Amino acid sequence: MKPFTLSQRLSAVFAVLLLACSGVSVWLQVDASNRHDQVTVQALSAGLAGHIANTSQLMDSAGWRPDAVHALFNQLMAVNPAVEVYLLSRDGQVVGNAAPEGRIKRQQVDLAPIRRLLEGGSLPILGDDPRSLSGQKVFSAAPVQVNGHDGGFVYVILQGQDRDALAAHLSSHSLLQPTLWAMGLMAAFSLVMGLIAFRLITRPLRGLTAEVRALGADGQPVSAAVHERQRGDEIATLRSAFAQMRLRIAEQWAELTRQDQQRRDMLANISHDLRTPLTSLHGYLETLRLKDQLLTGEERRHYLDVALGQSRKVGRLAQELFELARLESGLVQPESEDFSLADLIQDVLQKFELASESRQQRLLVDISEGLPAVRGDLGMIERVLTNLLDNAIRHNPAGTDIGLQLRRTGDKVSVRVSDNGAGIPQQLREGLFTRLTALRRVSSTDSGGLGLVIVQRMLQLHGSEICLVDVDKPGTAFEFLLDCA
Numbered sequence: 001m002k003p004f005t006l007s008q009r010l011s012a013v014f015a016v017l018l019l020a021c022s023g024v025s026v027w028l029q030v031d032a033s034n035r036h037d038q039v040t041v042q043a044l045s046a047g048l049a050g051h052i053a054n055t056s057q058l059m060d061s062a063g064w065r066p067d068a069v070h071a072l073f074n075q076l077m078a079v080n081p082a083v084e085v086y087l088l089s090r091d092g093q094v095v096g097n098a099a100p101e102g103r104i105k106r107q108q109v110d111l112a113p114i115r116r117l118l119e120g121g122s123l124p125i126l127g128d129d130p131r132s133l134s135g136q137k138v139f140s141a142a143p144v145q146v147n148g149h150d151g152g153f154v155y156v157i158l159q160g161q162d163r164d165a166l167a168a169h170l171s172s173h174s175l176l177q178p179t180l181w182a183m184g185l186m187a188a189f190s191l192v193m194g195l196i197a198f199r200l201i202t203r204p205l206r207g208l209t210a211e212v213r214a215l216g217a218d219g220q221p222v223s224a225a226v227h228e229r230q231r232g233d234e235i236a237t238l239r240s241a242f243a244q245m246r247l248r249i250a251e252q253w254a255e256l257t258r259q260d261q262q263r264r265d266m267l268a269n270i271s272h273d274l275r276t277p278l279t280s281l282h283g284y285l286e287t288l289r290l291k292d293q294l295l296t297g298e299e300r301r302h303y304l305d306v307a308l309g310q311s312r313k314v315g316r317l318a319q320e321l322f323e324l325a326r327l328e329s330g331l332v333q334p335e336s337e338d339f340s341l342a343d344l345i346q347d348v349l350q351k352f353e354l355a356s357e358s359r360q361q362r363l364l365v366d367i368s369e370g371l372p373a374v375r376g377d378l379g380m381i382e383r384v385l386t387n388l389l390d391n392a393i394r395h396n397p398a399g400t401d402i403g404l405q406l407r408r409t410g411d412k413v414s415v416r417v418s419d420n421g422a423g424i425p426q427q428l429r430e431g432l433f434t435r436l437t438a439l440r441r442v443s444s445t446d447s448g449g450l451g452l453v454i455v456q457r458m459l460q461l462h463g464s465e466i467c468l469v470d471v472d473k474p475g476t477a478f479e480f481l482l483d484c485a
Helices: 006-044 048-055 066-079 112-118 161-201 203-214 224-230 234-290 297-328 341-358 378-394 451-461
Strands: 084-088 094-097 126-128 136-146 149-157 337-339 362-367 374-376 401-409 412-419 476-483
Touching (some): 048 136, 048 149, 112 126, 112 136, 161 203, 297 451, 337 341, 341 378, 341 401, 374 476, 378 401, 378 451
Parallel strands (some): 362 401
Antiparallel strands (some): 084 094, 084 149, 136 149, 401 412, 412 476
16 A cells, blocks of 8 residues: 555545644533523523422412422413423422323432532533433423422423424434534545645645655666655655755765775875986986086987986876866766777778887787677777777886787677786786876886876766776787667
């Protein structure tokens, strides 16, 4: 069963409370109306029992006169069927009545209410009904005097059984039904207006819940686990979503801390990588200036060659830093187009033929037949291949075979750049494509730059990743995927 939403639960609670309040209100109104009728009837008929006692000879010195009592009571009840008249002894025993045979259920009447009435107590005052074992009704009462002494009481029930039966019949057909209909219509109207009010009041909450469900803490929809656990409850959904965001913020804070430490390490490594060639460059140039007259032509050319080499290192590192900053700024986006990856490989290999021959290295190409075109930024993919081949040539000894392999994998083309050189030390493999490890020294003859970091960033802009592939034979293999056109 689908859980109720917060708005639905509030509406249900409101409806139940409204119905309960309406029922209590109806009961209170009916009770108040009955009490009003009782007070009115008892106040208007307060002297009825006294009038009967004063105008009729109900008893004499010999006792009660049953014939006179019965005849009088029959006449009174015929004139006013609503009343029931009884004669009570001084101890409350019913000693005279005009009720049909079998109607009298109680032969003893409590005299305390009678005394309160005679003493002027506040109305309504209810007394025992002789025709009911437990019922009480409003009454009129007066003492019967014989030779100046109390002989008993005239006890008149003002709302008798006949009156109650007729009143119940009339109420169910003419009075109670309209009252109930009116109360029902008012309750229905209040319910509709209350539901509309709840709908309007909770609209911002529902809107916020929808937004939180649509967009989670990390820019993605709130997890399905949250929907399954808290579905239908706006407050619970918000609570879980904010808990998710709190965890995500904590993760991002940890990531920012890590990146800040990497930035510090990068600055330290860059300072070292720049300081070394700059110091060397400065030293050779200063030597040329101070010993210009003492150096032979061959020594002068050697010093200049070393200075130019160090200058190229500084220029390459500065260019890589500038390029990485542009890529991470978000301003550079790939301009995708369809192109032949095989043709691009041939063009890139031509740039490295002389460098590989001078190092006595071989460039091997393995391209599967029927390879489809790929879609991406031609310039960025060319730079990726250039960086990978440049690293493979510069960081491997003479006699190394460097391979380029292209294969189709589903709707993608895999590109692998491998070599059979010494490989990358195990301690440098973890985080190889981050700034920190990319700046570490990876060989004894040259220092690592930002080439792999730039490669990773360019491939990420294409929705791909570069990975270091484990191979059985010695060497290094990098692989990445590109979408088919």
